[in-house]
Amino acid sequence: MNQTSNANKQEPTARQEAAVLPPVDVVEDATGITLFADLPGVPKEKLSLRVEADTLTIEGEVGLVTPEGLQASHAEVQVPRYRRVFSLSKELDPEKISAEMNHGVLKLRIPKAEHAQPRKIQIRVS
Amino acid sequence: MIYRSLFPRDMFAELDRLQREMQQSFDLTPSIRGFGRGGFPALNVGGTPQSVEIYAFAPGLDPAKVEVNLDRGVLTIEGSRESGLPAADEKTALHINERFAGRFRRVVSLPDDVDPNAVSAEYRDGVLHLSIKRRESALPRRIEVK
Numbered sequence: 322m323n324q325t326s327n328a329n330k331q332e333p334t335a336r337q338e339a340a341v342l343p344p345v346d347v348v349e350d351a352t353g354i355t356l357f358a359d360l361p362g363v364p365k366e367k368l369s370l371r372v373e374a375d376t377l378t379i380e381g382e383v384g385l386v387t388p389e390g391l392q393a394s395h396a397e398v399q400v401p402r403y404r405r406v407f408s409l410s411k412e413l414d415p416e417k418i419s420a421e422m423n424h425g426v427l428k429l430r431i432p433k434a435e436h437a438q439p440r441k442i443q444i445r446v447s
Numbered sequence: 448m449i450y451r452s453l454f455p456r457d458m459f460a461e462l463d464r465l466q467r468e469m470q471q472s473f474d475l476t477p478s479i480r481g482f483g484r485g486g487f488p489a490l491n492v493g494g495t496p497q498s499v500e501i502y503a504f505a506p507g508l509d510p511a512k513v514e515v516n517l518d519r520g521v522l523t524i525e526g527s528r529e530s531g532l533p534a535a536d537e538k539t540a541l542h543i544n545e546r547f548a549g550r551f552r553r554v555v556s557l558p559d560d561v562d563p564n565a566v567s568a569e570y571r572d573g574v575l576h577l578s579i580k581r582r583e584s585a586l587p588r589r590i591e592v593k
Contacts, residue, residue: 344545346530351538357531359546361488361504361573385502385574390495397489398504425506425573426531 340380340404351439353432354413360403361425368422370429372415377407379427412437487547488524488575492555496587499561499579503553506573507531513570515577517563524575525552 346357360368363381371378383401409415414434421428488505503524505513513526530548533539557579565580 344547345543346532346541346546347543348532349540349542350533354542355533357546359506359573361506362502364572384572385576387493388495388498388500388578391493391500392495393491393493395490395492398491398502424508424570425504 338402339400340402341398341400343379343381343403343405345405353430356407356427356429356431358403358405358427358429359425360422360427362398362401363403363422363425365422368427370418370420372409372418375409375411375415377409377415377418377431378404379406379429380404381427486553487528487551488553490553490555494558497581499557499581501555501577501579503575503577504573505551505575508570508573508575510570513575515566515568515575517557517566517579520557520559520561520563522555522557522577522579523552524555524577525550527551 343358343360345359348355358379360379360381362383362385364384367382367384369378369380371380381403383398383403385401409431412433413431415431417432419430488503490504491502493500501522505524505526505528508526508528513524516523516525527550528548530546532541532544535541558581560581561579562582563579567578569576
Protein backbone atom coordinates (compact mmCIF):
# COMPACT_ATOMS: atom_id res chain seq x y z
CA MET A 322 0.00 0.00 0.00
CA ASN A 323 2.79 2.35 0.98
CA GLN A 324 4.76 1.44 -2.07
CA THR A 325 1.99 2.25 -4.46
CA SER A 326 1.46 5.66 -2.93
CA ASN A 327 5.18 6.34 -3.29
CA ALA A 328 5.08 5.31 -6.90
CA ASN A 329 2.27 7.77 -7.51
CA LYS A 330 4.04 10.62 -5.81
CA GLN A 331 5.07 12.18 -9.08
CA GLU A 332 1.44 12.83 -9.93
CA PRO A 333 0.69 16.49 -9.28
CA THR A 334 -1.39 16.86 -6.14
CA ALA A 335 -3.67 19.25 -8.02
CA ARG A 336 -5.01 16.25 -9.88
CA GLN A 337 -6.84 15.13 -6.77
CA GLU A 338 -8.70 18.39 -6.45
CA ALA A 339 -12.14 18.54 -7.99
CA ALA A 340 -12.36 20.54 -11.19
CA VAL A 341 -14.90 21.34 -13.85
CA LEU A 342 -14.33 20.37 -17.48
CA PRO A 343 -14.46 23.58 -19.51
CA PRO A 344 -16.06 23.49 -22.98
CA VAL A 345 -13.62 23.93 -25.86
CA ASP A 346 -13.53 24.42 -29.61
CA VAL A 347 -10.62 23.01 -31.58
CA VAL A 348 -9.98 23.99 -35.19
CA GLU A 349 -7.17 22.73 -37.36
CA ASP A 350 -5.84 24.45 -40.43
CA ALA A 351 -2.83 23.87 -42.64
CA THR A 352 -0.33 25.51 -40.29
CA GLY A 353 -1.56 24.48 -36.87
CA ILE A 354 -4.31 24.04 -34.33
CA THR A 355 -6.32 26.74 -32.59
CA LEU A 356 -8.04 25.95 -29.32
CA PHE A 357 -10.64 28.11 -27.60
CA ALA A 358 -11.64 27.34 -24.02
CA ASP A 359 -14.34 28.97 -21.88
CA LEU A 360 -12.84 29.77 -18.49
CA PRO A 361 -15.16 32.39 -17.00
CA GLY A 362 -13.91 33.98 -13.80
CA VAL A 363 -10.28 33.00 -14.28
CA PRO A 364 -7.90 35.98 -14.18
CA LYS A 365 -4.72 35.78 -16.25
CA GLU A 366 -2.58 35.23 -13.13
CA LYS A 367 -4.53 32.16 -12.09
CA LEU A 368 -4.32 30.37 -15.42
CA SER A 369 -1.72 27.66 -15.81
CA LEU A 370 -0.72 25.99 -19.06
CA ARG A 371 1.69 23.08 -18.95
CA VAL A 372 3.18 20.83 -21.60
CA GLU A 373 4.81 17.67 -20.31
CA ALA A 374 5.98 15.20 -22.89
CA ASP A 375 2.97 15.22 -25.21
CA THR A 376 0.25 16.24 -22.76
CA LEU A 377 -1.13 19.72 -22.61
CA THR A 378 -2.83 20.66 -19.34
CA ILE A 379 -5.03 23.72 -19.06
CA GLU A 380 -5.86 24.65 -15.52
CA GLY A 381 -7.46 27.74 -14.07
CA GLU A 382 -8.81 28.90 -10.79
CA VAL A 383 -11.86 31.12 -10.44
CA GLY A 384 -10.88 34.35 -8.74
CA LEU A 385 -14.25 35.84 -7.85
CA VAL A 386 -14.40 38.45 -5.14
CA THR A 387 -17.61 37.84 -3.24
CA PRO A 388 -19.07 40.14 -0.60
CA GLU A 389 -18.76 39.13 3.00
CA GLY A 390 -21.58 37.01 4.41
CA LEU A 391 -22.74 35.81 0.99
CA GLN A 392 -25.02 32.80 1.21
CA ALA A 393 -25.57 30.91 -2.00
CA SER A 394 -29.17 30.07 -2.80
CA HIS A 395 -28.65 28.58 -6.27
CA ALA A 396 -25.28 27.53 -7.61
CA GLU A 397 -24.62 26.03 -11.03
CA VAL A 398 -20.88 26.51 -10.78
CA GLN A 399 -19.91 24.79 -7.56
CA VAL A 400 -16.27 23.96 -8.08
CA PRO A 401 -14.06 27.04 -8.53
CA ARG A 402 -11.50 25.31 -10.73
CA TYR A 403 -11.27 24.22 -14.36
CA ARG A 404 -9.01 21.55 -15.75
CA ARG A 405 -8.66 19.86 -19.10
CA VAL A 406 -5.94 17.67 -20.50
CA PHE A 407 -5.17 16.96 -24.17
CA SER A 408 -2.61 14.75 -25.85
CA LEU A 409 -0.65 16.53 -28.54
CA SER A 410 0.40 14.72 -31.64
CA LYS A 411 4.01 14.68 -32.76
CA GLU A 412 3.73 17.05 -35.69
CA LEU A 413 2.78 19.90 -33.35
CA ASP A 414 5.47 22.15 -31.97
CA PRO A 415 4.91 22.64 -28.21
CA GLU A 416 7.77 25.18 -28.06
CA LYS A 417 5.82 27.67 -30.12
CA ILE A 418 2.44 27.64 -28.38
CA SER A 419 1.03 31.11 -27.93
CA ALA A 420 -1.85 31.96 -25.62
CA GLU A 421 -4.12 34.90 -25.08
CA MET A 422 -6.93 35.43 -22.60
CA ASN A 423 -9.82 37.75 -23.28
CA HIS A 424 -13.01 38.10 -21.19
CA GLY A 425 -12.66 34.59 -19.82
CA VAL A 426 -11.93 32.95 -23.19
CA LEU A 427 -8.53 31.34 -23.66
CA LYS A 428 -7.19 31.17 -27.20
CA LEU A 429 -4.27 28.83 -27.78
CA ARG A 430 -2.39 28.56 -31.02
CA ILE A 431 -0.30 25.43 -31.48
CA PRO A 432 1.65 25.61 -34.72
CA LYS A 433 2.78 22.56 -36.62
CA ALA A 434 6.50 21.94 -36.73
CA GLU A 435 8.28 23.33 -39.81
CA HIS A 436 8.91 19.91 -41.29
CA ALA A 437 5.25 18.97 -40.92
CA GLN A 438 3.91 22.03 -42.76
CA PRO A 439 2.41 21.27 -46.11
CA ARG A 440 4.50 22.21 -49.05
CA LYS A 441 3.80 22.22 -52.66
CA ILE A 442 6.23 20.34 -54.78
CA GLN A 443 7.13 22.06 -57.95
CA ILE A 444 7.23 19.88 -60.98
CA ARG A 445 9.69 21.07 -63.53
CA VAL A 446 9.04 20.38 -67.09
CA SER A 447 12.17 19.69 -68.98
CA MET B 448 -28.73 22.47 -28.47
CA ILE B 449 -27.79 21.37 -25.00
CA TYR B 450 -24.89 23.34 -23.65
CA ARG B 451 -22.46 20.71 -22.42
CA SER B 452 -20.41 23.15 -20.43
CA LEU B 453 -19.30 22.87 -16.86
CA PHE B 454 -19.83 19.19 -16.87
CA PRO B 455 -17.68 17.75 -14.14
CA ARG B 456 -15.83 14.51 -14.73
CA ASP B 457 -14.78 14.34 -11.16
CA MET B 458 -16.23 11.63 -8.96
CA PHE B 459 -17.45 13.84 -6.17
CA ALA B 460 -18.85 16.34 -8.61
CA GLU B 461 -20.60 13.46 -10.37
CA LEU B 462 -22.11 12.28 -7.11
CA ASP B 463 -23.21 15.81 -6.41
CA ARG B 464 -24.88 15.99 -9.80
CA LEU B 465 -26.57 12.67 -9.21
CA GLN B 466 -27.86 13.88 -5.88
CA ARG B 467 -29.18 17.05 -7.50
CA GLU B 468 -30.96 15.06 -10.17
CA MET B 469 -32.49 12.82 -7.54
CA GLN B 470 -33.71 15.87 -5.67
CA GLN B 471 -35.23 17.26 -8.83
CA SER B 472 -37.15 14.10 -9.54
CA PHE B 473 -38.50 14.01 -6.00
CA ASP B 474 -39.35 17.70 -5.98
CA LEU B 475 -42.96 17.67 -7.12
CA THR B 476 -43.35 21.43 -7.25
CA PRO B 477 -40.47 22.85 -9.29
CA SER B 478 -40.34 26.51 -10.24
CA ILE B 479 -42.61 27.51 -13.14
CA ARG B 480 -39.50 28.43 -15.14
CA GLY B 481 -38.12 24.93 -14.73
CA PHE B 482 -34.95 23.87 -13.05
CA GLY B 483 -32.96 26.17 -15.23
CA ARG B 484 -29.73 24.25 -14.99
CA GLY B 485 -27.43 23.66 -17.89
CA GLY B 486 -28.28 26.84 -19.74
CA PHE B 487 -25.97 29.56 -20.91
CA PRO B 488 -24.76 31.46 -19.01
CA ALA B 489 -24.45 29.38 -15.85
CA LEU B 490 -25.79 31.35 -12.90
CA ASN B 491 -24.86 31.48 -9.27
CA VAL B 492 -27.29 33.38 -7.07
CA GLY B 493 -26.78 34.33 -3.47
CA GLY B 494 -27.65 36.96 -0.95
CA THR B 495 -26.35 38.98 1.93
CA PRO B 496 -28.56 40.85 4.41
CA GLN B 497 -27.99 44.02 2.32
CA SER B 498 -28.11 42.77 -1.24
CA VAL B 499 -28.84 40.02 -3.74
CA GLU B 500 -25.80 38.94 -5.78
CA ILE B 501 -25.97 37.24 -9.17
CA TYR B 502 -22.95 35.88 -11.04
CA ALA B 503 -23.45 34.93 -14.68
CA PHE B 504 -20.57 32.88 -16.11
CA ALA B 505 -20.67 34.30 -19.62
CA PRO B 506 -17.21 34.43 -21.19
CA GLY B 507 -16.36 36.12 -24.46
CA LEU B 508 -19.17 38.66 -24.62
CA ASP B 509 -19.12 42.23 -25.77
CA PRO B 510 -20.41 44.05 -22.64
CA ALA B 511 -22.20 46.57 -24.85
CA LYS B 512 -24.32 43.80 -26.34
CA VAL B 513 -25.59 42.29 -23.12
CA GLU B 514 -28.99 43.43 -21.96
CA VAL B 515 -30.01 43.25 -18.36
CA ASN B 516 -33.60 44.17 -17.50
CA LEU B 517 -35.41 44.23 -14.23
CA ASP B 518 -39.16 44.27 -14.54
CA ARG B 519 -41.59 43.58 -11.70
CA GLY B 520 -39.13 41.56 -9.71
CA VAL B 521 -37.99 39.48 -12.68
CA LEU B 522 -34.44 39.90 -13.86
CA THR B 523 -33.61 39.03 -17.47
CA ILE B 524 -30.12 38.64 -18.89
CA GLU B 525 -29.99 38.36 -22.65
CA GLY B 526 -27.64 38.77 -25.54
CA SER B 527 -25.80 36.78 -28.11
CA ARG B 528 -22.38 35.28 -28.44
CA GLU B 529 -20.44 34.94 -31.67
CA SER B 530 -18.65 31.63 -32.12
CA GLY B 531 -15.43 33.39 -33.14
CA LEU B 532 -14.44 30.40 -35.23
CA PRO B 533 -12.89 30.96 -38.64
CA ALA B 534 -15.15 30.31 -41.59
CA ALA B 535 -15.03 26.69 -42.60
CA ASP B 536 -13.30 25.89 -45.85
CA GLU B 537 -11.71 22.79 -47.27
CA LYS B 538 -8.42 23.43 -45.45
CA THR B 539 -9.84 23.71 -41.93
CA ALA B 540 -11.33 21.02 -39.76
CA LEU B 541 -13.43 21.58 -36.67
CA HIS B 542 -12.43 18.77 -34.32
CA ILE B 543 -14.27 19.76 -31.15
CA ASN B 544 -17.18 22.17 -30.94
CA GLU B 545 -18.60 22.43 -27.44
CA ARG B 546 -18.72 26.15 -26.75
CA PHE B 547 -22.04 27.90 -26.85
CA ALA B 548 -22.82 30.22 -29.74
CA GLY B 549 -25.96 32.15 -30.53
CA ARG B 550 -28.63 33.98 -28.60
CA PHE B 551 -29.22 33.37 -24.93
CA ARG B 552 -31.72 34.53 -22.38
CA ARG B 553 -31.94 33.67 -18.72
CA VAL B 554 -34.53 34.78 -16.20
CA VAL B 555 -34.29 34.97 -12.44
CA SER B 556 -37.10 35.95 -10.13
CA LEU B 557 -35.87 38.12 -7.32
CA PRO B 558 -37.13 38.38 -3.75
CA ASP B 559 -39.71 41.08 -3.00
CA ASP B 560 -37.48 43.26 -0.89
CA VAL B 561 -35.02 44.35 -3.60
CA ASP B 562 -34.72 47.96 -4.76
CA PRO B 563 -35.06 48.05 -8.58
CA ASN B 564 -33.24 51.41 -8.65
CA ALA B 565 -30.10 50.12 -6.99
CA VAL B 566 -28.64 47.63 -9.45
CA SER B 567 -24.97 47.55 -10.34
CA ALA B 568 -23.50 45.44 -13.10
CA GLU B 569 -19.87 44.66 -13.76
CA TYR B 570 -18.28 42.42 -16.38
CA ARG B 571 -14.89 41.02 -15.48
CA ASP B 572 -12.91 38.00 -16.69
CA GLY B 573 -16.02 36.72 -18.42
CA VAL B 574 -18.28 36.87 -15.37
CA LEU B 575 -21.17 39.32 -15.22
CA HIS B 576 -21.74 40.30 -11.63
CA LEU B 577 -25.05 41.93 -10.75
CA SER B 578 -25.62 43.33 -7.31
CA ILE B 579 -29.10 44.48 -6.31
CA LYS B 580 -29.52 46.28 -3.03
CA ARG B 581 -32.35 45.37 -0.70
CA ARG B 582 -34.72 48.17 0.35
CA GLU B 583 -33.74 50.07 3.48
CA SER B 584 -37.09 49.24 5.04
CA ALA B 585 -36.46 45.54 4.58
CA LEU B 586 -33.07 45.46 6.29
CA PRO B 587 -33.00 43.68 9.60
CA ARG B 588 -32.91 46.08 12.49
CA ARG B 589 -32.74 45.88 16.19
CA ILE B 590 -35.65 47.27 18.13
CA GLU B 591 -34.86 49.06 21.33
CA VAL B 592 -36.96 48.00 24.31
CA LYS B 593 -37.57 50.93 26.62
